[in-house]
Amino acid sequence: xxxxxxxxxxxxxxxxxxxxxxxxxxxxxxxxxxxxxxxxxxxxxxxxxxxxxxxxxxxxxxxxxxxxxxxxxxxxxxxxxxxxxxxxxxxxxxxxxxxx
Amino acid sequence: xxxxxxxxxxxxxxxxxxxxxxxxxxxxxxxxxxxxxxxxxxxxxxxxxxxxxxxxxxxxxxxxxxxxxxxxxxxxxxxxxxxxxxxxxxxxxxxxxxxxxxxxxxxxxxxxxxxxxxxxxxxxxxxxxxxxxxxxxxxxxxxxxxxxxxxxxxxxxxxxxxxxxxxxxxxxxxxxxxxxxxxxxxxxxxxxxxxxxxxxxxxxxxxxx
Numbered sequence: 582x583x584x585x586x587x588x589x590x591x592x593x594x595x596x597x598x599x600x601x602x603x604x605x606x607x608x609x610x611x612x613x614x615x616x617x618x619x620x621x622x623x624x625x626x627x628x629x630x631x632x633x634x635x636x637x638x639x640x641x642x643x644x645x646x647x648x649x650x651x652x653x654x655x656x657x658x659x660x661x662x663x664x665x666x667x668x669x670x671x672x673x674x675x676x677x678x679x680x681x
Numbered sequence: 682x683x684x685x686x687x688x689x690x691x692x693x694x695x696x697x698x699x700x701x702x703x704x705x706x707x708x709x710x711x712x713x714x715x716x717x718x719x720x721x722x723x724x725x726x727x728x729x730x731x732x733x734x735x736x737x738x739x740x741x742x743x744x745x746x747x748x749x750x751x752x753x754x755x756x757x758x759x760x761x762x763x764x765x766x767x768x769x770x771x772x773x774x775x776x777x778x779x780x781x782x783x784x785x786x787x788x789x790x791x792x793x794x795x796x797x798x799x800x801x802x803x804x805x806x807x808x809x810x811x812x813x814x815x816x817x818x819x820x821x822x823x824x825x826x827x828x829x830x831x832x833x834x835x836x837x838x839x840x841x842x843x844x845x846x847x848x849x850x851x852x853x854x855x856x857x858x859x860x861x862x863x864x865x866x867x868x869x870x871x872x873x874x875x876x877x878x879x880x881x882x883x884x885x886x887x888x889x890x
Contacts, residue, residue: 597700633800659874
């Protein structure tokens with residue numbers, strides 16, 4: 582398979598993640614959108630690592646991205662749990678107290 | 682059609698369908714299921730790209746760790762098993778339109794660039810294609826040892842066979858240390874944020890505790 586086909590899959594994952602982040606009102610749904618975006622970027626990194634002279638650098642960067650995504654998910658879930666404890670919902674549209 | 686092409690189509694389609702289904706579904710638990718489908722297929726794509734260590738890490742950390750964390754988050758925050766928080770139709774329509782536009786932009790960009798010329802330009806004139814080091818041929822899992830070496834600093838996958846006195850490639854020891862400290866700090870912070878707090882109660886004669 583060529584590089585373009587993998588980049589196409591990465592683009593679809595990225596766009597799905599962005600739309601998921603923008604339209605979901607559930608906080609956990611927004612988190613899943615972030616995971617999709619990071620995975621789309623990772624597909625691109627690994628594909629470039631195979632098809633271009635990048636070599637292993639792309640794979641190593643994708644490993645860092647995976648670790649940082651795990652860290653981000655842990656912190657974001659802790660924040661979501663705190664939000665749920667305070668508001669008894671996880672609707673992100675209710676998180677508007679800083680506006681007023 | 683070779684087996685590799687067939688597997689690419691199967692797992693690529695599964696990854697894309699899973700990603701789109703995550704967006705389309707309104708049920709959070711089903712969203713988590715489709716995310717598992719999508720991320721697992723992406724791991725299979727990594728195997729097809731000869732990135733066996735990254736694929737194993739994807740399965741272990743993403744599918745085994747992050748998604749379990751997300752599902753626990755769903756269970757701890759949902760007031761019912763099928764809780765739905767609907768988006769308004771206007772938002773959905775606008776999101777879909779912007780998504781399609783963004784996809785057209787990205788695919789047009791990918792198609793418009795000559796990637797082989799670009800990679801030749803990036804590699805410079807003295808580019809030497811890396812020969813397959815390691816004990817196994819590529820495609821049978823030979824990336825674990827070079828990745829481990831690169832995280833420690835030396836880069837035998839790029840520097841072996843270079844003429845003496847030439848510049849060595851850079852390793853990833855420092856980013857590795859930074860990311861390890863980062864992970865430690867983040868986990869401590871997450872445990873601190875999510876700790877069980879006693880609810881503040883009004884102090885009165887009849888308040889319990």
